[in-house]
Amino acid sequence: MENLTYNGIDFSDLLPTINQLKIKEESYDSKRSLVLCDILCTTEYETLMSIFNAMLKVKEFSERSYNLVTEVIETVPSYYTAYAYKFEIIMHINKDISEELNWLDEFSLDNIKNYQIWSYRTELIKELHKENNSKDFFKKMLHKENLLTKLLFDEDAKNHHVWSYKSWFLSYFEYDLNDYAEEVDYIGKLIEKDVLNNSAWCFRYKLIMDLLNRSKDEEKELLLKEELEYSEEQINRYPDNISSWNYHFRMLELLKDKNFSIKKDLSSLYEAHLNESVYPIEYYAKYLNLIDKYGNQDRIKDLFLILRDHRDPIRKTYWDYKISQL
Amino acid sequence: MSIDKAIIAKYIDNSDVHLNDETHLEFYMSQHLRMNGLYWTVISKQMIDQEIDDSQKVELIAWIKECHDDKTGAFSPYPGHDCHILSTLSAIQLLIIFNDIEYLTEKVFPKVFQYIKSIQLDNGAFKGDTFTEELDTRYSYNSLHILYYIKKYSPNLFEQNELYKVVENGLSYLKRCFNYDGGFGLKPQRESHGAHVWTSFASFAIWDEIDNYFNKQELEDLKWWLSERQNVDGGLNGRPCKLSDCCYSWWCLASLKLINYSKHFKHNKIDCLECIDLNKLKQFIVQCQDEVNGGISDRPGNVVDIFHTCFGLTGMSLIEEILDEQKFKRIDPRFCMLKDIIGSH
Numbered sequence: 001m002e003n004l005t006y007n008g009i010d011f012s013d014l015l016p017t018i019n020q021l022k023i024k025e026e027s028y029d030s031k032r033s034l035v036l037c038d039i040l041c042t043t044e045y046e047t048l049m050s051i052f053n054a055m056l057k058v059k060e061f062s063e064r065s066y067n068l069v070t071e072v073i074e075t076v077p078s079y080y081t082a083y084a085y086k087f088e089i090i091m092h093i094n095k096d097i098s099e100e101l102n103w104l105d106e107f108s109l110d111n112i113k114n115y116q117i118w119s120y121r122t123e124l125i126k127e128l129h130k131e132n133n134s135k136d137f138f139k140k141m142l143h144k145e146n147l148l149t150k151l152l153f154d155e156d157a158k159n160h161h162v163w164s165y166k167s168w169f170l171s172y173f174e175y176d177l178n179d180y181a182e183e184v185d186y187i188g189k190l191i192e193k194d195v196l197n198n199s200a201w202c203f204r205y206k207l208i209m210d211l212l213n214r215s216k217d218e219e220k221e222l223l224l225k226e227e228l229e230y231s232e233e234q235i236n237r238y239p240d241n242i243s244s245w246n247y248h249f250r251m252l253e254l255l256k257d258k259n260f261s262i263k264k265d266l267s268s269l270y271e272a273h274l275n276e277s278v279y280p281i282e283y284y285a286k287y288l289n290l291i292d293k294y295g296n297q298d299r300i301k302d303l304f305l306i307l308r309d310h311r312d313p314i315r316k317t318y319w320d321y322k323i324s325q326l
Numbered sequence: 327m328s329i330d331k332a333i334i335a336k337y338i339d340n341s342d343v344h345l346n347d348e349t350h351l352e353f354y355m356s357q358h359l360r361m362n363g364l365y366w367t368v369i370s371k372q373m374i375d376q377e378i379d380d381s382q383k384v385e386l387i388a389w390i391k392e393c394h395d396d397k398t399g400a401f402s403p404y405p406g407h408d409c410h411i412l413s414t415l416s417a418i419q420l421l422i423i424f425n426d427i428e429y430l431t432e433k434v435f436p437k438v439f440q441y442i443k444s445i446q447l448d449n450g451a452f453k454g455d456t457f458t459e460e461l462d463t464r465y466s467y468n469s470l471h472i473l474y475y476i477k478k479y480s481p482n483l484f485e486q487n488e489l490y491k492v493v494e495n496g497l498s499y500l501k502r503c504f505n506y507d508g509g510f511g512l513k514p515q516r517e518s519h520g521a522h523v524w525t526s527f528a529s530f531a532i533w534d535e536i537d538n539y540f541n542k543q544e545l546e547d548l549k550w551w552l553s554e555r556q557n558v559d560g561g562l563n564g565r566p567c568k569l570s571d572c573c574y575s576w577w578c579l580a581s582l583k584l585i586n587y588s589k590h591f592k593h594n595k596i597d598c599l600e601c602i603d604l605n606k607l608k609q610f611i612v613q614c615q616d617e618v619n620g621g622i623s624d625r626p627g628n629v630v631d632i633f634h635t636c637f638g639l640t641g642m643s644l645i646e647e648i649l650d651e652q653k654f655k656r657i658d659p660r661f662c663m664l665k666d667i668i669g670s671h
Contacts (some may be wrong), residue, residue: 080458119459146559157563160512167516198566202517205506209515242554250506318553318601321594 006047007071009064009187017054048072056085061092070103079112085118090124097128105148112155118165125169131261138173145169146186153190158199166203170210180211201243206249214255221260232269240277249283252290263293278311297326327612329642331374333620334635338370341632357404361393361413365420366636372423372664373639382529382649387424390417394444401436410455411445414438416466418475423667427479442469450499451513461513463503467525470496471661475530484526491532498599498636500526501539508547520555520564523548524577530590531660552582553601558594560606561625571624572614572634575607575641580659583644597648604645611638611645 004011004018052072055065072079090100099162101124102234108117152162168299174182184207190200207226212220231248255262270284285303288296301323308319364386371378378386392405393413400409418438421430444451445465473493476483490649502514503526509518510526529547530536531579536545555562555578561570562578585591585598613626614634620640621630640662643654656665 006513015563157476158568163517164512167513184662196567199517202505202511206515232579314556314558314603314606315601316603317596318549321601 004047004051004303006051006068009067011051011064014051014054014058014060017057021050021057022055048075052082059088061089065089066093066095070239074107077107077114078116080116084237087120087123091127097124097131100124101128108148109151109155112159113161115161118161121165122168126172129173131276139179142169142173142179142182146182150186156192157194157197163199163203167206170206171243175210177211177214180207183207183213191234193209195238196241196243200241201247205247215240219257220258224251224255224258228255235269235273237279239273242279244285245279249286249290252287256290278307281307281311301326327609328613329615329622329639330617330620331653332541333375333615333617334370334374334639335620337616337620337630337635338367338632339378341621343368346475352664358407359403359412359483360389361403361416361420362630363388364634365416366414368420368660369664370421370632370636370639371481373636373643373657375655383424387421388427388563390420391429393417394433396433397437399434399439399442400441408455408457409441411452411465411468411472412454413441418472419661419663422475423663430475431480431483433476433482434582435476438472438492438630439476439484439489441475442472445469446492446496452496457497463510463522465498466496467529470529471532472561477651491626493533497530497533497535497539502531504540504544506547508549508551517549517565520552520562520574520577520581523552526662527581531587534587536584536588537590540588542588545585545588545590547583547596549585552578556607560603560608560610562602562607568611569625572611572622573624573637573647576637576662578602579641579644579664583659599644599648604648607643608645608649611642614638 002015004015005008007161048068048071051068055068064091069082069089072082073086076082089095092098101121104117104121104124108114108121111117124139127147129138148163149166152159156162169182170183184204186202187204187207190197191204194200208223212223215223228248228251231244234244236250238244252262254264266287267284270280270287273280274284280305285300288300288303304319304323304326308316308323312319368378389405390401390452393401393403393407394417395402396410398409401414402409402410403413418430418434421427421434441456442452444456446462446469447453450466451461452469454460454462454465470493473489477486477489489663500510502512503512503516503522505511505515505518507518510522511517512522513520516522527536530539540548553565555564555574557570558564559570561572562574563570564577565573579599579602582598583600588595591598610626611622614622614624614630615627615638616623616630619630621632622635624634639654640657643657644659645650646654647656657663658665658668661668
């Protein structure tokens, strides 16, 4: 009888299934006169995949299938089916999920643009949470996840998959107010590092809106004013930044919507930066429009004219339109 | 300075050969988006008014039908692969372009409505297929776009109410993806992104529902967000502080064009598109064309591909319409299909 070993492990018992699958594949290929691309397949790769396919076919759940599927994923990191199978194996032979997450941490750091890792991670985290849903445990988990995402953001601060995963985590678990404070702090550090990171500003907004919904009315006003102050500091740090101006103005809008007073006159903030960027001019006009639309018509028009004729001529037609709308 | 049509044609012909050559690595690497690739290729050909000859058409139709799953009505990106809503819309658009409406009304539409319902969640969001949980406004667009064709070509196949229920639910969800900065994100509360702006907003335009979901101020915010996308190099980006990319010439311009569909903007003398410096953008797209092999890339000097070639050309067509030039065919900003095709059936 034939023998089949891979990495010193015996897989001879799978040979009948492997041969069966091979016959099927050959008949399919001959029908479509397709020649497999030689560049893609070394003998080792072919052996690895044929064992994998045979195991998948007979649904083998064992230590050796666990090790083999890990190798398949490390060879083809975007092979979705391999992750799904690996998850099944883990469930069947009761592998330690925390250890699996440790492996995934390392793997994610080497495969930063991959997206299959995130749906796999989500499934593992859900299982882990089923096993232990205590508050303490959640805190540890959050702490650990934040360490990982922080490392990934060091590589690519706008990575869409990582931000998506962070959002999922936030909506899946019940955060309490302390957890939120930690998260706000976390995002604050990312903004501190790169104030132009629009993704971080968006996540901050999501956090603050969640907090706002959970706060009592008197706390709401304080929260919004703190955020107004915060964004003002960030504007002063680097005025030519649409993200901070946008956020700042949104806080003003929300304060007004909820009938909280905007006592402070903000004109000086805008005027201090007028020469440094076009955004203070644009947002000055928005601000004047927000506090007194009709009383400020002339000043708004002057600002639009400055934009049109001097500071933002690439959008001349847009400013003409805005002037015509006054 | 302008796009050179002759070398675009050469590029399309060459990539056609590569993609059908089974000894090439690209053949295997791109199987999972072959149906979309075919759609981008055919649209690019149409933009430069190049005919697809009849024998080629027959072959292509047969290949598309090989990707059709009889059970669900959906299409896969390649024969033998799993079905997906992305490839399903592309396949349907291609069959409309090739004028095989009968196949659609008899074999596809009766089943695909159930498929679309099966990938919609209770909150109105759409998944991309029946196995995975991934949500994306692109999948909403694909589904709502297909429903438009069902209504158009098979008006009596389903109860109008049943169809509208899916549409309404789908649009309500998309409205939740609208952000305070005026853009749309991948999901509710996600960062605004040019491509998601188009897939979301065009869904409202397709169903003539813009004014039922957006007030004037919201549309002004959207217009502002889109006008903010132009960089000093003339090109458009997809998010603040990102580099220009040629494909946003389609996503952002088409979205601006759609704002004109609202009653608040319909009667303005100036087209919403004009809040972009179109001459500068045109220059940027021209610089993205590779002078040797003819295709268009994401930004000047990079490697070209059929995706950026397609959306560079469709963006160019929208620009030309305003500048009153006649080099490329006119495109419908809702469907990314030739106006001639959408209007003719």
